[in-house]
Amino acid sequence: MRGKFAPVKALIFDVFGTVVDWRGSIIRETGTLARAKKLDLDPAAFADAWRAGYQPAMARVRSGELGWTKIDALHRMILDDLLVKFGVRGLKAAEIDHLNRVWHRLAPWPDARAGLKALKKSRIIGTLSNGNVSLLANMAKSGGLPWDVIFSGEIFHHYKPDPETYLGACELLSLDPAEVMMVAAHKSDLMAAKACGLATAFVRRPLEHGAGIKTDLKAERAFDINADDFLDLARRLGP
């Protein structure tokens, strides 16, 4: 008997927030740095401000104000502003470089590695992230994420949610969009993938923005699957 999801031959994943806990990771690293350097810094506010700069930075590329730019470079532009805003002084250039690459070292959610291993047994698994390829490759190595393929907006010179990213990934997979499932903790990403004909799986990540912050976790009929984590997703997808 073919299961309901038999046509799905590949899964592509949003990464920041869906696979890895960007906020917790950045809080930990900036907290450690702040203690070592005796900086008066709220690591949570710093993490949130860094992430908040991300959409506006991509908008500068979309508008044509900036040419195509890797997320590493956007993160660095935002970071340079934040260091001034938060009054952080005295970091050496190599220390700022290292801090900027915290995004290469983000820790996976507790279920992510085991869930991805289960999911890759009978299907291709890959990223589809706005993070640049080297960021995603380094993160996979440091976090033990067993991707079959790494797809990034960088390959298509478009950021999500531009259709070129979803359709570009399907083209490189040599699959029809209906054979590819987009997995994300963010509904806007899934709706954009769905508009391109991809299957969709919503994974709840209630702690993405921190404990006590209300996040939209409601299951939606618009998505093919609504799951609690990657292990739940593997169970629902079936073999």
Place this chain on the structure above:
Amino acid sequence: MRGKFAPVKALIFDVFGTVVDWRGSIIRETGTLARAKKLDLDPAAFADAWRAGYQPAMARVRSGELGWTKIDALHRMILDDLLVKFGVRGLKAAEIDHLNRVWHRLAPWPDARAGLKALKKSRIIGTLSNGNVSLLANMAKSGGLPWDVIFSGEIFHHYKPDPETYLGACELLSLDPAEVMMVAAHKSDLMAAKACGLATAFVRRPLEHGAGIKTDLKAERAFDINADDFLDLARRLGP
């Protein structure tokens, strides 16, 4: 003490002939098919003719006669001609499709898996092949090849040895060409990579064209490393 090859942070590999034994794999599969279907077919001649059609097919894309075309489609065009030429009749469409995808199932050379595992401990490893992305991803799954990243001419819409492929891979790795080593069993591929500033490793594959066929295996000073196989390459590169 930093070793001689300390700057090399990533290795990118030619695949057909360097990582996998295309000829032996195709001989085995077409031999099995010929026996099952009672075809009068020389599997070795068939494998060699299929491979011989590859450069002329890419030349049709290079000249502009064909638009950008996946290797899967080029392999199929060559195969359709060969079936006529070799007088093969009576294969169903699904059987021809399956035969064409033998290139997704090519077997790694005996040292390849263990060598790649050793090499990926402290460096990024990836493909740089004219094979399309889905071919390379399926091959990695069937052959257990532990790539960190899959790069293909398909991503750049250029085939090797066009410089766009070597430089495109370095750009996606966010590395200088001198930090990236091209690994291949074919000297022309390495010379083209070297011209782009990449480090180079020549790996001898004396059986690529079959036992008793003379292949150019001479070590060259032009290359940073000349190795007997991937395990030898890992030893010479050092940690």
